[in-house]
Amino acid sequence: MEIINKIEASGIQTLDLRLYKPNDKDFEVFDIVPFLIEDFLLQEKAFRLEMANIDWSQYSGKEVIITCSNDAIVPLWAYVLISSLIAPHASIVVYSATENPINLLWMERIRKIEFSAFMSQKVVLKANSSLPEEILVLAAGQLIKYVQTLMWGEAGSPLMIYKRK
Structure with missing residues (x-):
């Protein structure tokens, strides 16, 4: 019996905004x-x-x-x-x-993401309580210009945020 990864098969892409956070050495x-x-x-x-x-x-x-x-x-x-x-x-x-001031740099890094790479995709913003609201709002505002579906949480059990009609 073959094991099927339903998350992988769903085509959902996860975007973890924490990867763009500057550290003190940056x-x-x-x-x-x-x-x-x-x-x-x-x-x-x-x-x-x-x-x-x-x-x-x-x-x-x-x-x-x-x-x-x-x-x-x-x-x-x-x-x-x-x-x-x-x-x-x-x-x-x-x-x-x-x-x-790190959030300002973090926001600039988010602005530089090539969001068009998510064109017509299903995207889940990875949930984490350490993400500042301004980072989430900025990313969501950019993503909805391109994505088919925007979700929040984890790819296995996301919360629907936006779906293109």
Whole structure:
């Protein structure tokens, strides 16, 4: 008697979004605080000079989070300037004022998934309580543009979320 794997035979593809989560070694943080006078004051001329002296190629191919680690009031143009200097080198540049910026990078990675590979497929988003809502919402919003069926849970007992009519 032949054993048949019903899950495999169903054609359901599982997408585990945890595989796209960055870990602490995946990204660099560019903190603006060391470039502020007494950690709180930005002097334009000195700041621009310091930015001009940085070797931005050190960020080549890296994911970079720009942040200010204290409550200094930094003019927005400063972040734009830093981004314009890092972006030609980095693979991703984001700004985060939160203590947990990883979700921003995680979302950028989700946006880069080639969702068209799931065209007319049955897809189950693998359930896990560690997945942040913003990651799930982003992925689901992209998947429904392509999939025939979107489910949640495990391939053996998924919960139906969306079915193309």
